[in-house]
Amino acid sequence: MMSAGNGSSMNPKPVPAWLNSAAWASKPRSPVRGSYSFGDRSNSASLVESIGKPAGDFDDPLINIAKPPKETITSQEESDATGPAAQAAQAQISDNSEHSSDTEENKVAKSPSSFEYRVSLFNTELSRRRIHLAELQRLSSQGIPDAGGIRATTWKVLLGFLPKNRDEWATELKKKRATYSVFREEMIINPSEVTRKKEEMEALKAAELDALEGPLQRHEISHDDHPLSLGSKSVWHQFFQDTELAEQINRDVKRTHPDMQFFCGDNDFACENQEALKRILFIFAKLNPGIRYVQGMNEVLAPLYYVFKTDVDESNANHAEEDSFFCFVELLSDFRDHFCQQLDNSAVGIRSTISQMTQLLRRHDEELWRHLEITSKVNPQFYAFRWITLLLTQEFKFADSLRLWDSLLSNPDGPLEILLRVCCAMLLCLRSRLLAGDFTTNLKLLQHYPAVDFNHLLKVADSVI
Amino acid sequence: MVLVLALGDLHIPHRAADLPAKFKSMLVPGKIQHILSPGNLCIKEVHDYLKSLCSDVQITRGEYDEDTRYPETKQLVIGAFKLGICHGHQVVPWGDLDSLAMLQRQLDVDILITGHTHQFKAYKHEGGVIINPGSATGAYSSITYDVNPSFVLMDIDGLRVVVYVYELVDGEVKVDKIDFKKPQ
Numbered sequence: 010m011m012s013a014g015n016g017s018s019m020n021p022k023p024v025p026a027w028l029n030s031a032a033w034a035s036k037p038r039s040p041v042r043g044s045y046s047f048g049d050r051s052n053s054a055s056l057v058e059s060i061g062k063p064a065g066d067f068d069d070p071l072i073n074i075a076k077p078p079k080e081t082i083t084s085q086e087e088s089d090a091t092g093p094a095a096q097a098a099q100a101q102i103s104d105n106s107e108h109s110s111d112t113e114e115n116k117v118a119k120s121p122s123s124f125e126y127r128v129s130l131f132n133t134e135l136s137r138r139r140i141h142l143a144e145l146q147r148l149s150s151q152g153i154p155d156a157g158g159i160r161a162t163t164w165k166v167l168l169g170f171l172p173k174n175r176d177e178w179a180t181e182l183k184k185k186r187a188t189y190s191v192f193r194e195e196m197i198i199n200p201s202e203v204t205r206k207k208e209e210m211e212a213l214k215a216a217e218l219d220a221l222e223g224p225l226q227r228h229e230i231s232h233d234d235h236p237l238s239l240g241s242k243s244v245w246h247q248f249f250q251d252t253e254l255a256e257q258i259n260r261d262v263k264r265t266h267p268d269m270q271f272f273c274g275d276n277d278f279a280c281e282n283q284e285a286l287k288r289i290l291f292i293f294a295k296l297n298p299g300i301r302y303v304q305g306m307n308e309v310l311a312p313l314y315y316v317f318k319t320d321v322d323e324s325n326a327n328h329a330e331e332d333s334f335f336c337f338v339e340l341l342s343d344f345r346d347h348f349c350q351q352l353d354n355s356a357v358g359i360r361s362t363i364s365q366m367t368q369l370l371r372r373h374d375e376e377l378w379r380h381l382e383i384t385s386k387v388n389p390q391f392y393a394f395r396w397i398t399l400l401l402t403q404e405f406k407f408a409d410s411l412r413l414w415d416s417l418l419s420n421p422d423g424p425l426e427i428l429l430r431v432c433c434a435m436l437l438c439l440r441s442r443l444l445a446g447d448f449t450t451n452l453k454l455l456q457h458y459p460a461v462d463f464n465h466l467l468k469v470a471d472s473v474i
Numbered sequence: 475m476v477l478v479l480a481l482g483d484l485h486i487p488h489r490a491a492d493l494p495a496k497f498k499s500m501l502v503p504g505k506i507q508h509i510l511s512p513g514n515l516c517i518k519e520v521h522d523y524l525k526s527l528c529s530d531v532q533i534t535r536g537e538y539d540e541d542t543r544y545p546e547t548k549q550l551v552i553g554a555f556k557l558g559i560c561h562g563h564q565v566v567p568w569g570d571l572d573s574l575a576m577l578q579r580q581l582d583v584d585i586l587i588t589g590h591t592h593q594f595k596a597y598k599h600e601g602g603v604i605i606n607p608g609s610a611t612g613a614y615s616s617i618t619y620d621v622n623p624s625f626v627l628m629d630i631d632g633l634r635v636v637v638y639v640y641e642l643v644d645g646e647v648k649v650d651k652i653d654f655k656k657p658q
Contacts, residue, residue, distance in 0.1 A: 200475070225596040225598050225603070227596075227639060227650040227652055228650060230638075235651070249505055
């Protein structure tokens with residue numbers, strides 16, 4: 010893509026290699042910097058800025074190419090096959106992109122061919138009848154392009170929500186969404202509604218309710234069916250016990266990503282999103298009485314729900330709540346031990362994971378480890394606890410953490426492995442500053458992790474054994 | 475779903491020492507949104523106890539109340555319903571439904587909560603509903619000694635009210651319920 014500075018169109022000529030360098034920056038967009046990775050055209054910057062608009066609203070010419078895989082199988086593969094057609098398509102695109110409107114503010118200096126190429130790669134991969142998981146994982150670890158709901162579908166496949174066999178997708182989706190509705194019916198109870206339904210079943214005479222005059226009839230009620238009952242079988246008692254849980258969840262959801270309109274806007278869309286998040290967390294807590302709800306689960310849920318809700322495919326976006334519930338359960342199955350307080354000191358708890366990370370650091374860079382642990386006595390719990398339990402959602406900008414999660418979810422060994430590697434990489438990237446600092450400066454630095462070049466970070470993470 | 479507790483005529487400490495233990499064990503803070511009391515508590519300690527159950531307590535003056543600042547009548551709106559409170563000793567003959575209906579029309583409320591007779595009553599007429607929660611401690615009244623402790627909990631949900639009547643009969647708590655709808 011020609012950078013905004015060059016006015017002339019150079020469509021017929023191929024793009025010179027030096028223009029592909031990541032050193033070219035686009036028009037500066039202050040909130041989200043450092044989110045440009047080679048080949049990943051982060052529309053996420055504009056996505057995040059736009060006020061609650063689903064991605065489909067963008068005036069982005071490339072969205073037209075990256076339609077949901079089912080529809081464009083033939084056309085996509087055709088265009089990939091025919092060389093000159095592809096060239097012409099690319100030329101077309103670069104032409105369009107050059108004249109593209111102001112909504113498309115990311116005039117990044119990468120070649121459009123590489124972005125489209127990656128989009129097409131994903132589309133072909135996802136449109137196969139039987140998805141090759143290893144291949145998809147390999148592709149995703151380099152970053153999923155932000156177009157046409159590719160990220161949403163890829164994450165669903167990577168997390169095992171969608172089966173590998175494409176033919177089974179429709180039935181699986183229906184089944185799981187129905188299961189969620191059942192959960193919702195059962196768990197979220199309104200006692201007044203319950204009593205009303207019971208009466209309707211007992212066929213209360215409507216005439217009685219509308220009697221004009223006279224003393225009102227008293228009816229026997231089955232024991233414990235009144236609001237003050239303390240019986241464990243009473244619907245009311247359950248309800249009051251749940252209100253405590255609901256209040257805790259409510260408090261946390263209201264504080265999720267206060268800077269994003271998607272979550273904390275003044276509009277109905279944001280309220281709807283918050284209600285959905287609350288329901289998901291509530292149902293999860295009711296289904297898992299072992300760990301119930303722990304503060305922080307809302308942060309792990311937020312990116313999942315965001316990605317699924319902003320899916321270009323309308324039918325998927327409408328069921329974002331159900332899909333993110335199941336994916337959340339999947340994701341948390343790897344990490345639930347971190348949230349359980351009793352397991353803190355055990356071999357699977359958070360302390361042991363933190364020590365795994367420090368051991369990794371020690372193997373890779375003894376000097377830094379020594380300086381942190383012994384010289385400046387920074388207990389890794391002070392910073393690594395949040396990094397690990399919240400899967401680094403709090404350390405980077407939202408768009409960056411989406412990119413990071415691409416790598417996390419695509420690791421065949423499980424997300425924990427690569428999470429530890431990225432944590433190590435985060436320490437290594439700040440090596441010189443950490444070595445020069447003492448307890449206070451180091452702690453401050455690590456608890457407010459500064460913005461670094463994201464690609465560099467991921468490269469370092471790859472190199473950590 | 476708003477829970478409103480109505481109880482009155484406790485006459486603590488003159489005629490009764492305290493609420494029955496079974497009632498007290500059921501009344502825990504956090505469940506009820508409003509408390510309406512026709513009066514005759516009679517002392518400040520009872521008022522404080524009610525405040526501990528719920529922060530919104532509305533009381534009207536009964537003839538034995540030691541706090542003279544309570545109003546004679548009160549009106550408030552909860553959900554779609556207008557509720558009124560009055561002790562009832564001012565309305566003569568005591569407990570007469572027609573006179574109370576007149577008072578209800580005067581206050582222009584859908585539900586009138588009164589007391590003084592220490593007998594539970596729930597009566598519907600074309601102007602609305604009159605509820606007498608009885609005496610929550612079972613204290614004797616000016617008319618009779620034979621009083622069962624009782625109080626009332628209303629669940630106001632849209633245009634419907636479900637009234638739960640709690641009565642202590644022979645040492646056991648009996649709960650009944652009454653439904654009525656507000657005409658559109």
